[in-house]
Amino acid sequence: MKIVHVITRLVLGGAQENTLITCRLLAGRGHEVTLITGPAAGPEGELFYQASKQAYRVITVDELVRPINFPKDILGYVKIKEHLRRIGPDVVHTHSAKAGILARLAAHSLKGSGSRPAVIHTIHGLAFGSYQNRLLNALCIAAERYAAGRTDFFISVADAVTNAALEAGIGLPGRFATAYSAFDEQPFLKGITGRQRRRFRRCYGIGDDAVVLVTVARLFRLKGHDYIIEAAKSIAGRFDNAVWLFVGGGSLAGRLAKKVKRMGLDGKIKFTGLLPPERIPTAVHSSEILVHCSLREGLARALGQAMLCAKPVVTFAIDGASELVTAENGRLVKVGDVRGLTEACCELIADAQLRQRLGTAGRSLARQKFEPEKMVDIIEAVYRRVVKS
Numbered sequence: 001m002k003i004v005h006v007i008t009r010l011v012l013g014g015a016q017e018n019t020l021i022t023c024r025l026l027a028g029r030g031h032e033v034t035l036i037t038g039p040a041a042g043p044e045g046e047l048f049y050q051a052s053k054q055a056y057r058v059i060t061v062d063e064l065v066r067p068i069n070f071p072k073d074i075l076g077y078v079k080i081k082e083h084l085r086r087i088g089p090d091v092v093h094t095h096s097a098k099a100g101i102l103a104r105l106a107a108h109s110l111k112g113s114g115s116r117p118a119v120i121h122t123i124h125g126l127a128f129g130s131y132q133n134r135l136l137n138a139l140c141i142a143a144e145r146y147a148a149g150r151t152d153f154f155i156s157v158a159d160a161v162t163n164a165a166l167e168a169g170i171g172l173p174g175r176f177a178t179a180y181s182a183f184d185e186q187p188f189l190k191g192i193t194g195r196q197r198r199r200f201r202r203c204y205g206i207g208d209d210a211v212v213l214v215t216v217a218r219l220f221r222l223k224g225h226d227y228i229i230e231a232a233k234s235i236a237g238r239f240d241n242a243v244w245l246f247v248g249g250g251s252l253a254g255r256l257a258k259k260v261k262r263m264g265l266d267g268k269i270k271f272t273g274l275l276p277p278e279r280i281p282t283a284v285h286s287s288e289i290l291v292h293c294s295l296r297e298g299l300a301r302a303l304g305q306a307m308l309c310a311k312p313v314v315t316f317a318i319d320g321a322s323e324l325v326t327a328e329n330g331r332l333v334k335v336g337d338v339r340g341l342t343e344a345c346c347e348l349i350a351d352a353q354l355r356q357r358l359g360t361a362g363r364s365l366a367r368q369k370f371e372p373e374k375m376v377d378i379i380e381a382v383y384r385r386v387v388k389s
Contacts, residue, residue, distance in 0.1 A: 001383060004087055004117075006036045006080065006103035007095040008066055010047040012248075012277070013218065014301040015124035018157075018181045018375075019095050020050055025376040027056040034087055036080060036103070038064030047277075059083055066098055073102065081106035084117070091383050093120040097127045097140075101147050108150035118386040121147070122155040124181065125298040125319065126164055130335075131222060144170045152386045155379060157181045157298040158320020177382050181301055182375035185367070187281040188308035200286040204270040210243040211349045213314075214287035216280060216302040217294060219250030224293025224316065229259060229269065231342040236268050239349050244291075247283050249274035284309045288355055289348050292316070295335065299324065304370045307362035312355050314344045324369065329362035 003026055007019050019035070027033040033056035040047070051058045061083075063076035080103050084092060092107035094100045100121050107119045127144065128137040145168075148154075154176045156162040162176040192200075198208060206212060217223040225246060232244055246256070246269065253271065260269045275283060284290065290306035292315040299320030306313050313330035315321045325332050331344035348355050 001090040001387065002032045002034075002087060003091045003093060003383070004034045004036060004084060004089040005093045005095065006099045008064055008097070008099040009038045010040045010051060012047060012274070014181055015095055015122075016047050017183060017277070017301070018122075018124065020047060020054075021182055021184075021372050022093075022376055022379060023051075023056050024054050025372060026380065027054065029376075029380070033057070034059060034083075034089070036061060036064075036083060036099075038062070038066075038076070038099070050277075064099060064102070068098075073098075077102045077106055081109060084110060089117045090387050091120060092117045093122065093379075093383075095122050095124060101143055104147045104150050118383065119150060119152050120155060120382060120386065121151050121153075122157070122179075123161050123165060123298060124157055125296050126161065126168075128168070129296055131295040141168050141170070144168070153177070153382050155179050155382060158323050160320045160323060161298045164319070177378055179375045179378040180304075180369045181299060182370050182372040183301055183305065184372065185308055185370060187278070188284065188305050189363075189367075190281070191309075192282055192285045196282060197286045200282050204245065204272065206243050206245070206270065206286075207241075210241050211239065211289070212243050212245055212287035213289045213291050213345060213349075214245045214247060214284060214306075215291050215293075216247045216283065216305070217292065217300075218248050219246065219252040219256055221252060222294060222296045223250075224295055225252070225256055226259070227293045227316075227336065227338055227341060228291055229256070229263065229265065230338045231345060232265055232269060233263055234342050235345055235349070236265060238346060242268070242345075242349050244269040245272065245283065245287060246270065247272045247275055247280065280305065281309065284311060287311065289314060289345065291341075291345065292321075293341065294318065297321070301370075303330075304366045307359075307366035308370070310356075310359035310363045312348055312358035312362065314341065314348065316341075324365070325362075329358050329365060 010016050023033050023035050036059045061079045063072040094103040110116050128140040148170045154171050156178050290313045303313050316335045317332040333340040
């Protein structure tokens, strides 16, 4: 098949890494794959270098940008449509909010110029929720409903995402499939040596006896770092050996660093800044607990990655987190509950045997969920079903 994937930008992130894995494996299966993306602008880091090394074509549309910008959005729509008309794909598979709207409309509009491609959209995370005001939620839902009318099939990264979309009137029952967002498992399963662990920790002034609570997420307003900092203030008074590690870069780096210093935690909370993807397994293996407090997440890849490293996780109970995290492998905390977050972290800091038991159980479950070939099997089956129909 001729397959075109469209995503807003190739910054470091779960949706982007998911898309690159999908494109790579589909091309490896003999499909003709093209990836259309906007420029990778932003402080989060970029993944263009990964895409450029693969056996599929990458097209950049400069007007495809994340913020709403009507002149650029209109021109971006026109350019995407021109590319699709020239390529003549069997399938157009879209990702992320902006690209998801523009590319689905562009693909659907081709029905007047011959055979229309099948239109698939992956929901990596919903663009509405309790974290933002009602008016913005209403606008997002209206836009998604409109685009859903021009979508043949949806792929969700968790069953909870499908349920939330249907409850909001987006899509139809029976037109969804769940494909957990895969990643390369081996670096997380492989582990690191004691020497590598010590060397990584010393880069950030972390001692061998510290219990490290790591967070792998962009430093962005919806990723929940403020909740972790609030909990850390209380936890640090109870556990002198507790240290927090924020892995990632982003627009809030300066503000968060100032808050940490203002609260007297600058010796307790360490910032790594941007790390290349190949360094993430080392960061997780060098820690004891993963803490994830995002307010908007389909299913955070960081949870699965930590579980493959046999680390227990503490996470807010949003979207697909409850499909992965249970009392047997981690702790689910009500969204925004700093006291609950504090107690869950304290329980794990205090009990090394509990951490080991939860981590071992989590690894067994994660190995069943995140295998790349399994994800692409599901995606490819959706393509064949929709194209055949």
